[in-house]
Amino acid sequence: MSESFEPNIVAFLCNWCSYAGADLAGTSRVKYASNVKVIRVMCTGRVNPLFVMNALQQGADGVLISGCHPGDCHYMEGNMYARRRFGLLKELMEFIGVDPRRIHMSWVSASEGGKWKEVVEKVVEDVSEVGPFEQFKRDKINW
Amino acid sequence: MVEQTTIRQKAKEIVAREDVRHLIGWRKGTFGYRVSPYWVETPEDAEELIFSPLCSPNLTNYLTLEEKLPLPKGEEPDRRKTALLVKGCDSRAAVQLLAEKGIEREQVVLVGLPCQGVIDQLKLEEKYPEGSSGVNAEWNGETIRFTFPDGEKEFAREEILADDCLSCRYPNPVLADEMLGEEVEAWSDGKNAGVEELEKASVADRWAFWEKEFSRCLRCYACRNVCTMCYCEDCILERLNPNWMFRSVNHSENTAFHIARAFHLVGRCVSCGECERVCPAGIPLGKLNQKLVKEVREQYGFEAGVDPESIPFQASYNPQDQEDFIL
Numbered sequence: 001m002s003e004s005f006e007p008n009i010v011a012f013l014c015n016w017c018s019y020a021g022a023d024l025a026g027t028s029r030v031k032y033a034s035n036v037k038v039i040r041v042m043c044t045g046r047v048n049p050l051f052v053m054n055a056l057q058q059g060a061d062g063v064l065i066s067g068c069h070p071g072d073c074h075y076m077e078g079n080m081y082a083r084r085r086f087g088l089l090k091e092l093m094e095f096i097g098v099d100p101r102r103i104h105m106s107w108v109s110a111s112e113g114g115k116w117k118e119v120v121e122k123v124v125e126d127v128s129e130v131g132p133f134e135q136f137k138r139d140k141i142n143w
Numbered sequence: 144m145v146e147q148t149t150i151r152q153k154a155k156e157i158v159a160r161e162d163v164r165h166l167i168g169w170r171k172g173t174f175g176y177r178v179s180p181y182w183v184e185t186p187e188d189a190e191e192l193i194f195s196p197l198c199s200p201n202l203t204n205y206l207t208l209e210e211k212l213p214l215p216k217g218e219e220p221d222r223r224k225t226a227l228l229v230k231g232c233d234s235r236a237a238v239q240l241l242a243e244k245g246i247e248r249e250q251v252v253l254v255g256l257p258c259q260g261v262i263d264q265l266k267l268e269e270k271y272p273e274g275s276s277g278v279n280a281e282w283n284g285e286t287i288r289f290t291f292p293d294g295e296k297e298f299a300r301e302e303i304l305a306d307d308c309l310s311c312r313y314p315n316p317v318l319a320d321e322m323l324g325e326e327v328e329a330w331s332d333g334k335n336a337g338v339e340e341l342e343k344a345s346v347a348d349r350w351a352f353w354e355k356e357f358s359r360c361l362r363c364y365a366c367r368n369v370c371t372m373c374y375c376e377d378c379i380l381e382r383l384n385p386n387w388m389f390r391s392v393n394h395s396e397n398t399a400f401h402i403a404r405a406f407h408l409v410g411r412c413v414s415c416g417e418c419e420r421v422c423p424a425g426i427p428l429g430k431l432n433q434k435l436v437k438e439v440r441e442q443y444g445f446e447a448g449v450d451p452e453s454i455p456f457q458a459s460y461n462p463q464d465q466e467d468f469i470l
Contacts, residue, residue, distance in 0.1 A: 050387045053399050080460035088409050095434050097350025106470035119470050138395045
């Protein structure tokens with residue numbers, strides 16, 4: 001492993017809040033770590049736990065799921081279901097031996113460009129601490 | 144404790160009813176400790192029914208496994224009911240299926256049997272190697288009495304009961320049309336679910352533990368097939384587009400499969416222990432399920448298979464759900 005490990009983080013952002021929040025951070029020229037690869041989804045309720053698992057299998061070192069604050073969901077309750085789902089997915093992954101610092105969830109609203117920066121920095125810091133996640137990577141199949 | 148004769152008598156009455164097609168129960172297997180599921184079609188068949196500590200199969204599975212072939216033109220479908228012998232956990236499985244609208248209440252007749260726990264065959268084999276002929280077993284207070292070819296033997300219950308039975312909180316059926324026998328007292332508060340030891344280990348140790356376990360997985364999917372709650376007609380494991388689960392048997396895919404399997408049972412698992420029992424590689428799948436059952440109960444106050452009117456756990460939410468993990 002090289003000395004400076006740059007974590008590879010996949011972020012699932014909800015279209016209505018977090019994606020707009022990240023957009024605001026961008027347009028306001030807020031500088032934050034560039035390790036995050038953003039995938040826009042319509043709602044955090046849309047994020048299937050398989051997305052998280054597949055991201056980790058395909059080489060992500062950490063995953064971030066971000067959506068609207070409870071009560072602000074564009075679809076009324078999508079983030080509530082997501083909260084239950086990922087709380088337990090995190091527990092299960094932790095039980096199986098995936099470091100809890102690899103999976104994060106956050107609420108970032110459209111006006112919180114500053115918070116988005118903080119969240120990203122926290123996630124990058126956490127994942128850097130745990131290091132690369134080689135054990136779960138999908139083997140490359142050479143046909 | 145239910146007398147075998149009571150069960151057979153009740154089964155005869157039920158099968159003789161106009162609106163009942165058949166009754167599914169257990170009968171003595173042809174080999175060792177095994178019992179086989181048994182379809183009682185006529186009152187005479189009922190003579191073979193048994194209920195003993197060996198009757199671990201969860202028969203609720205057959206409600207959704209039944210193949211429904213397209214009917215010839217003009218023929219009416221058979222709408223008669225299916226009767227089932229259910230232990231405590233099996234009745235919870237039926238209740239959970241009802242809550243999920245997987246079956247209809249009118250479709251089933253549940254015959255409830257209070258159960259004092261079923262054995263773990265592997266634990267028993269360690270004590271007494273499996274013989275070739277059918278073995279009889281019965282509950283006898285704190286012990287279970289076996290009749291082997293060379294005489295009787297008794298073993299303490301806590302030594303040979305299946306792990307999920309040791310932490311069972313619902314030995315009595317929660318829902319039944321006909322209750323047989325006397326209710327038994329629950330022996331566990333469900334606190335000691337067998338996962339505490341692993342919970343205390345470090346993350347790296349847990350990964351090492353599960354890596355060793357999952358490396359044995361053959362991906363035969365017996366755990367999914369036997370699970371009462373896995374009744375989707377279109378399973379992600381077989382879906383090719385998008386292909387979420389690769390067929391290759393390696394650590395990454397095995398881990399992903401086991402996470403997905405356990406996660407599909409969040410708030411649905413009724414702890415019948417069937418997955419662990421059928422696993423040919425002896426992977427402690429019950430631990431994964433028990434961990435989630437425990438978290439769901441302690442953190443969200445929800446329990447699967449108790450109320451047929453409840454909304455499934457993952458299809459509902461509480462605005463006060465805990466969110467201390469959220470940034």
